[in-house]
């Protein structure tokens with residue numbers, strides 16, 4: 180027996196899997212290459228190499244002739260000889276290597292800009308080579324930059340024919356012979372040894388039900404597929420399991436949260452809620468609002484701690500749901516708070532809610548940074564004595580001095596403005612943490628939100644109140660400004676009001692303020708007093724001044740509001756029916772969508788005009804087109820996800836949890852849906868996963884969790 184076999188036998192005795200064998204023991208690796216594999220690709224064990232999945236496959240069974248290449252744009256494979264080699268001086272001390280490559284139908288040029296010396300030495304003249312690469316036309320000559328070359332002799336000996344896997348490699352690995360072909364050879368050596376060592380953790384009936392390939396077959400086929408269809412099936416199976424276990428982890432976190440955290444129970448729905456519902460509520464709730472209220476009610480009824488994310492498009496009526504949840508807390512003898520990200524928004528909430536509750540025995544107070552010290556003290560003491568039932572405010576609510584008698588529910592509006600740490604502060608205000616309802620209009624695709632928001636339960640309002648009119652959206656350019664002013668004038672003459680919004684980005688703050696003030700001046704010139712009145716609001720103004728201007732606009736004293744994105748979140752002026760967004764290309768999709776949501780709230784026909792320069796990036800053009808095409812927040816979120824990727828959308832914190840090798844949250848929504856359904860079916864049939872059939876799933880789940888921790892330590 181060789182050392183290697185002894186080693187494997189030893190492993191077997193220890194009950195360890197061949198998959199955890201150190202990579203250096205694989206035939207063709209050895210200590211030096213093993214080191215490199217560890218450093219460059221994080222490949223430590225057999226299992227890691229097995230999971231170095233190809234990113235693509237190429238068909239190496241077909242050869243092209245050089246005279247067929249005209250117009251070819253994809254990779255091709257040629258057979259021919261190198262007839263001439265020549266190195267030239269490149270930039271600085273570097274060299275460029277050029278070669279002539281011929282077959283019986285013609286010739287092409289090969290070029291290397293890097294590693295010229297080394298490549299020159301390794302190439303042989305007038306011997307048959309197999310070339311693989313992408314041709315391009317350069318000075319009306321066909322040429323290949325850095326093609327993949329292999330002597331025909333070696334190519335014929337190679338075990339890999341037909342569909343060849345392409346692996347990620349690095350410059351350093353290439354130099355040690357671990358290029359794509361080298362890696363493929365190692366995998367080819369590894370796979371036969373793993374036969375029988377890759378049992379499936381999903382039972383057969385499960386595989387049949389969701390039409391999944393067996394695990395061992397998938398792992399073999401993903402590297403060396405017998406056809407592209409087989410490759411597709413193999414990848415589907417592997418993506419499925421990644422997403423399945425990822426969602427299982429989310430579910431486990433949620434369960435743990437409910438087990439660890441007790442919450443107050445609100446068993447009653449009593450006089451305050453009922454009277455509000457019968458006598459005050461000015462409209463019928465939408466079906467979605469009713470459903471979400473039920474979900475909230477079932478959380479808080481039995482002393483389970485609620486930690487819920489309420490997602491709903493702009494204008495879908497989240498505030499009313501929040502208020503009615505607050506009334507349930509009050510009915511059960513608790514206080515509640517509502518926290519908003521801006522002073523203006525806090526004020527609007529305060530006004531709206533105070534008006535609604537005018538005739539009810541409920542005390543509402545407002546606490547923001549601009550409340551004077553004396554008044555603040557009164558609020559503090561009335562809050563501690565329990566006189567105040569609802570406290571509305573900004574992050575001033577989080578200060579240590581703010582103490583409640585018994586805070587039962589905290590509502591946080593527009594959560595993307597708040598950090599996790601700030602939310603944690605709210606929890607500490609009590610013996611038990613108050614129930615938490617986080618509201619956001621930042622559209623996140625449904626599946627993604629459900630999967631990624633860890634221990635938050637999710638409610639979605641997916642229905643707008645009746646009678647909303649579509650907002651007509653146009654993309655216009657600076658040269659259209661004259662006709663824009665004409666249009667605005669006509670709208671104002673009809674009695675409408677107008678927002679004109681400028682971007683504000685910290686890095687270029689000075690320029691942005693200049694743009695805003697220039698814009699303001701030219702608007703004032705085009706719409707002169709006294710016939711027209713123009714408001715301006717931006718982040719550098721004192722809160723009182725901002726508020727004063729907002730009030731003037733809200734009460735209709737001014738017809739135009741020129742602003743930076745301070746108005747982005749939540750303001751409500753139903754008579755405003757036109758939103759002009761300047762330099763719209765500088766806004767992200769979700770911001771554009773939020774801004775547009777400021778209009779279309781009243782009875783009048785509303786418009787949104789996206790002003791941009793004439794030169795736009797491809798991405799910016801997609802954003803404008805999307806805004807013009809649709810008003811559906813979820814559809815917009817999907818496009819946003821495709822453009823930016825989930826990491827951006829969710830913050831690195833959450834995307835770090837994903838640990839996905841093959842699955843892509845941008846592309847694989849259908850597989851995500853399938854795996855979520857499978858997980859749900861599994862829990863429905865066997866809530867504790869106690870069936871014998873399901874033990875392997877649990878084992879694999881634990882293994883993956885542990886594996887992830889290992890990974891963290893190494894990195």
Ligand code: ADP
Nearest residue numbers: 462463464465492493494495496497498499644
């Ligand atoms: P958002 O979800 O963006 O916070 P709001 O709560 O501000 O939306 O609601 C937008 C507008 O719709 C408000 O003027 C609100 O009074 C109104 N509204 C909410 N629910 C309904 C409903 N069921 N029927 C009619 N109007 C409603």
Ligand code: MG
Nearest residue numbers: 497498592749
């Ligand atoms: Mg709102």
